Structure formats: C-alpha cells, structure tokens
Amino acid sequence: MTTCRDIITQAMYRTGILALGRTPKAKETTNGLFILQGLYDDLIASGALGGLKDVYATEDYTANEFERIEANGFTITKPLTIDEGTVRQPVDLAVISIYDSSITNYVWENGWVSLSSLTIDATAPFASRGQDGLACYLAMNWVDTFGGQVAPKVYDRGLRFKGLLMGQNATASEEPAYF
Numbered sequence: 414m415t416t417c418r419d420i421i422t423q424a425m426y427r428t429g430i431l432a433l434g435r436t437p438k439a440k441e442t443t444n445g446l447f448i449l450q451g452l453y454d455d456l457i458a459s460g461a462l463g464g465l466k467d468v469y470a471t472e473d474y475t476a477n478e479f480e481r482i483e484a485n486g487f488t489i490t491k492p493l494t495i496d497e498g499t500v501r502q503p504v505d506l507a508v509i510s511i512y513d514s515s516i517t518n519y520v521w522e523n524g525w526v527s528l529s530s531l532t533i534d535a536t537a538p539f540a541s542r543g544q545d546g547l548a549c550y551l552a553m554n555w556v557d558t559f560g561g562q563v564a565p566k567v568y569d570r571g572l573r574f575k576g577l578l579m580g581q582n583a584t585a586s587e588e589p590a591y592f
Contacts, residue, residue, distance in 0.1 A: 414536050415536065415537050415540035415541075415544050416533070416534050416535060416536060416537055417445075417446055417449055417531055417532070417533050417534070417535055417536075417537045418442060418533045418534060419537065419540075419544070420449065420537045420540060420544065420547050420548050420551060421437060421441075421442055421445030421446060421449065421533075421551065422436070422437055423544065423545065423548035424445065424548045424549070424551040424552040424555060425437055425441065425445070425552075426548075427545075427548055427549055427552040427563065427567050428552045428555070428556045428559065428561055428563055428567075429561070429564075430556070430559050430561060442533055443533075444555075444558060445551070445555065446531065446532075446533055448551060448554060448555045448558070449531070449537075449551050450529075450531055451554075452550065452551065452554060453518070453528040453529075453531070453538060454518070454528070454529075456528075456578065457508060457510055457518045457528065461575070461578065461579050462506055462508050462520065462578060462579070463479050463506075463507070463508055464479065465479050465480060465481040465508065465510055466479060466480050466481070467480075467481050467483070468480050468481070468482045468483070469482075469483045469485070470482055470483060470484050470485050470487045470489065471485070471487075472487055473487050473488040473489075473490070474487060474488075474489050474490070475489075475490045475492055476489055476490065476491055476492060476509045476511070477492070477495070477509075478492075478495065478503050478504060478507035478508070478509070478521070479507060479508055479509075480509055480510070481510040481512065482509070482510070482511050482512065483512045484511055484512060484513040485513075486513065489511050489513075491509055491519060491525045502521075503521040503525075504521065505521060505522070506520055506521060506522070506578065506580075507520070507521040508520055508521075509525070515529075515530075516529065517529045517530070520538060522538065522539070522541065526538050539578060542574075542577060542578070543574055543577070545570065546570055546571070546573065546574030546577065547574060549563070549567045549568075549570040549571035549574060550570075550571040550572075550574045550575055551571075552567055552571065553567060553568050553571040553572075554571075
C-alpha cells in the first residue's frame with residue numbers, strides 16, 4: 414500500500430529539494446498533500462478522466478458511471494455492477510462526483526476509491542498505476558513552491574503518467590462501423 418506520504422516524499426526526492434533518506438518536515442508534507450489533493454480535484458473538475466452528466470436527485474438514487482449528482486440530502490449508492498443488457502463492473506477509471514454539503518469524488522480502481530478529503534496516511538489513488546509516475550506528476554506541479562524546476566526526465570514522466578490516466582495508450586476499442 415503506497416500512501417500519500419510516500420508519494421509526497423518521492424516527489425520531493427524527484428525535485429532534488431529533499432536529500433535521499435531524509436524525511437520531509439511536517440509543513441512540507443502538509444503542503445504536498447494540499448497540492449496532491451488539488452491534482453486529484455483537477456482531474457475530475459477538468460473532465461480529464463471523462464465528462465460528467467449532471468443529475469439532480471429527487472429521491473434515494475443509484476449512481477451511474479460518469480455522473481455528477483446533486484444529492485439534496487438523499488442517499489446516493491455507488492454501483493458495484495452496471496446492467497446494460499449484460500452485467501459488468503464499472504469501467505476502469507470511471508468517475509462519480511457527489512455534491513451534498515461538500516463534494517466527494519470517486520474513481521473506480523477495482524472498487525470505488527475516494528479522491529476527496531485524503532489524509533497523509535491514506536492509500537494514494539492511482540499509485541498502483543506507477544508510483545514514480547504519480548510522484549513525478551506531483552513534483553512537476555509542486556516544485557515552483559520551492560522556486561525550483563524539475564529535470565526534463567521528471568517532467569516527461571509526469572506528463573506520461575497524466576496521459577495514462579486520460580486514456581492515452583488505453584486498450585483499443587472496437588473498429589467503427591462504416592456505411
């Protein structure tokens with residue numbers, strides 16, 4: 414289990430701001446979590462993981478993939494299966510965003526994983542897709558706080574990781590039908 418702390422520490426190593434083996438200070442860790450949370454929030458808000466359909470709940474509701482739901486105090490259930498004639502799991506990296514008294518974003522990674530209100534010792538979402546890539550993505554978005562720059566390789570690795578989340582190099586879909 415890779416934690417947010419692990420990703421933050423590795424991001425600091427990748428910037429060269431933190432010497433290998435050194436532990437980040439509490440203020441650095443807090444700031445790193447703030448930036449990391451912002452990256453997760455931005456992936457949802459920008460539509461990088463897919464556009465969201467707006468739904469206004471008027472009763473308890475079972476969400477569908479890629480919905481932004483105004484809960485209005487109703488219970489919103491996240492589906493474990495999707496029935497479209499055949500029953501399947503939600504697609505990898507499917508998103509659900511629930512608006513109630515606050516916004517809670519979820520992504521499907523073999524189960525619904527919260528991208529909201531993360532703690533320093535929480536499992537880092539997307540780390541299973543490449544810890545170094547996630548650390549580089551954080552490093553390239555955080556290094557300006559320290560007045561530095563990341564190496565070109567770190568920048569490239571961070572961009573490739575974001576591209577991986579956005580579907581670049583994803584599994585091929587069916588060929589389109591031509592008439």
